Amino acid sequence: MRRLAWIRLWLVVVILGLVVSGVTAFPLEAELAAASGALHGGWMPFPAAWTGVAEWVDRVHEALVASYRDYPFLAYGTDWLAFAHLMIAVAFVGPLRDPVRNVWVIRWGLVMCVAIVPLALIAGAARGIPWGWQLLDISFGVVAAVPLTAALVLTRRLERTAADGAPVADTPRPRTHEASGAEAVERGRQASLRR
Numbered sequence: 001m002r003r004l005a006w007i008r009l010w011l012v013v014v015i016l017g018l019v020v021s022g023v024t025a026f027p028l029e030a031e032l033a034a035a036s037g038a039l040h041g042g043w044m045p046f047p048a049a050w051t052g053v054a055e056w057v058d059r060v061h062e063a064l065v066a067s068y069r070d071y072p073f074l075a076y077g078t079d080w081l082a083f084a085h086l087m088i089a090v091a092f093v094g095p096l097r098d099p100v101r102n103v104w105v106i107r108w109g110l111v112m113c114v115a116i117v118p119l120a121l122i123a124g125a126a127r128g129i130p131w132g133w134q135l136l137d138i139s140f141g142v143v144a145a146v147p148l149t150a151a152l153v154l155t156r157r158l159e160r161t162a163a164d165g166a167p168v169a170d171t172p173r174p175r176t177h178e179a180s181g182a183e184a185v186e187r188g189r190q191a192s193l194r195r
Contacts, residue, residue: 007099007154010147015089022085032061099155109148116141
C-alpha cells in the first residue's frame with residue numbers, strides 16, 4: 001500500500017472514532033439504560049467482577065433520568081459535546097485530502113490527545129469520578145494518539161519524498177484562471193524566442 005493511502009487509512013480511523021463518539025453523546029439516557037440492563041441481565045462474564053461498574057452506571061443513569069426530567073436543558077451541554085466531536089472530525093478532512101499541507105491538524109490532534117490526561121485527572125477528581133472511569137477517559141486519548149502518530153510519521157516521510165521531487169497527492173488539483181494565464185504568457189514568450 002502506498003504511503004499516502006496508509007496516511008488516509010489512519011486518518012479515517014480517527015475520523016470514524018470521533019464520529020462514533022459524537023453520535024453516541026446524543027442518546028446518553030437510552031445508552032445508559034441499555035448498559036445497565038446488560039450489566040444486570042447476566043450477559044457479562046464473571047458478574048461479580050462488574051459489580052462496581054454496574055453500581056456506577058446505575059448511579060449515572062439515575063442522575064441523567066432525574067436531570068432530564070427536572071432540568072432538560074442540561075442535556076444541551078452534551079449536545080454541544082456531540083457537536084464538538086463531529087466538528088473535530090471535519091477538521092481532519094483537510095489532512096485526509098492533503099496531509100503534507102495540513103500536517104498541523106495532525107499535530108493539533110496529538111496535542112488534544114495529550115491534553116485529555118490532565119483534564120481527566122483534574123476534572124475527574126473535582127467531580128468525584130471514580131479512578132477507573134478517569135483511566136477509561138484517558139484511554140481515548142492514548143488510543144487516538146496511535147493512528148495520529150502513525151499518520152504524522154508517514155506524512156513527514158511523504159514530505160521528504162516530495163522535497164525530492166516526487167508528487168505528494170494523487171488527486172488532480174483544479175486549474176485556476178491565474179495558472180492558465182501564466183502558462184499562456186510563458187508559451188507566448190517561448191514562441192517569440194523561437195522566431
